[in-house]
Amino acid sequence: MNPWAINPVWQNYSSLFREAISASEAKTEMERSHHMTASLYFGIAALEAFLNQEMRRYLSASKSEDEIFETLRRGKIMSKLKKWPTELLGAPLPLDLKTYDLLTVFNDIRGDLTHPKTHGFDIYAKLDDVEPSSVIDSVAEYIVKFHELQKTRFPYWLFGWNYLNPRPDAHEIFIINDQQFANSMKSLGFKVSQAFSSDMDPWLNHHLGSFQGYLSLRKALIGLDRCEPKWDRFPFKPILCRNWWKAEHQHSCGNVSKEAIDRALRYDA
Known part of the structure; x- marks a missing residue:
């Protein structure tokens, strides 16, 4: 079995980390742009996989598989990031406001790259302003603070x-x-x-x-x-x-x- 299939959160977060570090070490703008784009895709994917994992665990005792699937497929990622911790943990996540704003920017850029509505120059200009380490830090902060509020350990990776x-x-x-x-x-x-x-x-x-x-x-x-x-x-x-x-x-x-x-x-x- 492919080891990535074991844990989608691990797969996406590890790929985010790899791409963000590669972006910081890139020698050309083309390489940096490639790795930064990948880091945003993997970062948002890691967060959604994490929240879906936690919501599935929460619902599994009382809902059917069809009901769980319907819950997971509904809603946009930024809404899930904001609302689901309260439903799952009974309190909003104590996330730094700047971190939530950064995640919003990352998701917006990712969306614009996926569904471009302009010629694209402005999208890549926004991408140039993103520090690779900020993608790692923001995604990690969200998952760490979720575990802290849940009173569980977060994964070492x-x-x-x-x-x-x-x-x-x-x-x-x-x-x-x-x-x-x-x-x-x-x-x-x-x-x-x-x-x-x-x-x-x-x-x-x-x-x-x-x-x-x-x-x-x-x-x-x-x-x-x-x-x-x-x-x-x-x-x-x-x-x-x-x-x-x-x-x-x-x-x-x-x-x-x-x-x-x-x-x-x-x-x-």
Whole structure:
């Protein structure tokens, strides 16, 4: 099965992150425009997939599949973003007003690109004014604050890092559990208690359960110039990678060489 099919929110958000970073690194206006356009499509898709997922979960106890489908297909995305949290959580989302305005702009540009009503020059002029990081920040803020109000943990992949599954000549990303993420953070130098899995809970509840925790860890991860280190003894251990889509990282983080396997076998010997 295609791993993307497991979780559409993860797929769209990871693609948004990849495209926004690629836009910030683009060398030409054409490349930047391409990656910015893609980031807006994936960003809005991630939000709609997230809200549909949460509404489906909410309705599944009392509604038929046909009724759920009818609810999910009705309404425009900006209306869902504004109204559904109150229905699902009993309170409006404490979203920064600037963030909601940004999401509105992103959706408007996306709509204009999909259904152009002018020659298009004005649309791309608006696109030029969008900072790639603002797309990541706005979408992440919405999902993080939803989880915070819901009193649940948000997924670690909102930081834009993903696990590569080391294999000879294969570079897959996949989703892993919170405890493994905490272990990876400890390997990267963060202070995480890990005598028992329950000892990690305070760290996880803060950094994956609050907007302030998200901001502090996001800032720290942006400052890192390395991915999770490999363990000689366990060459097939999943590796948390900051640039998982880039060939050089797929080679260093996602590949298992014969030499690495031989090294591990010597430990066992």
